[in-house]
Amino acid sequence: MAGGVGAQIVGRHIYGNLYGCEQQILKDEAALITIVKEAAKVANAILLSIGSYRFGPEGGLTVFAVVAESHISIHTWPEHGFATVDVYTCGDHTDPKAAFDYIVSKLKPRKVEAFFGDRSMYRE
Template sequence: MAGGVGGRVVVGRHVYGNLYGCDARVLGDEAALITIVKEAVRVANAMLLSIGSYRFGPNGGLTVFAVVAESHISIHTWPEHGFATVDVYTCGDHTDPKAAFDFIVEKLSPKKIEVFYGDRSMYSE
C-alpha cells in the first residue's frame, strides 16, 4: 500500500519511460550504450554484478542491461524510429534510480520523454 500505515520495510523504486526523437546513431552504438548504462549504475549508487547486450539483426535495435545487486537498469532501442525505452529499478535507501534515469535521458537527448514512477516498497502494517 503506497504511503502505508507503518514505515517502509523494503524500499523499492522504479523509474521507467519512453524516449522519442533520439539520435539513431547513439541508439545503434552498442559500445556507447554499454558505457552509458555502466555510468548510470554509478550515478544510481548501485553495485554492478553483470552487464550484457543483444543486437537484433545487423542494423536493428539493441537491448543493454545491467544486473545490479539492487535490481536492474536497461535500455531497449529502435534506432530506425529514434525510440528507446529505459527501465531503472532499485531497492534500498542508498540508491537513486531517478538520478540514473535522468543521466540516461541526458545522454540519449530525446526530443520528447514520457516518465513513470512505481513504488515497489513493502510497508509495515
C-alpha cells in the same frame, strides 16, 4: 521520488519512453554499455554484470545491467528514434531517478514520458 518513506523494504522504479533520439547513439552498442555502466554509478548501485543483444546488423539493441539492487535496461529502435529505459532499485541508498536522468541526458530525446512506481513493502 518519495517512494519508500517509512517502508520496511524500499523499492523504487522509474521507467519511460524516449522519443526523437538520434539514431546513431541508439545503434552504438559500446556507447550504450558505457551509459548503463555510468548510470549504475550515478544511482549508487553495485554493478554485477552487463549484457547486450543486437537485433540484426542495423537493428535495435537491448543493454541490460544486473545490479545488486535490481536492474537497469535500455531497449532501442533506431529506425524510429525511440528507446525505452527501465531503472529499478531496492534500498534507500540508491537513486534510480538520477540514473534515469543520466541516461536521458546521454540519449538526448526530444520527448520523454517517465513513470514512477513505489515497489516498497510497508508494515501492515
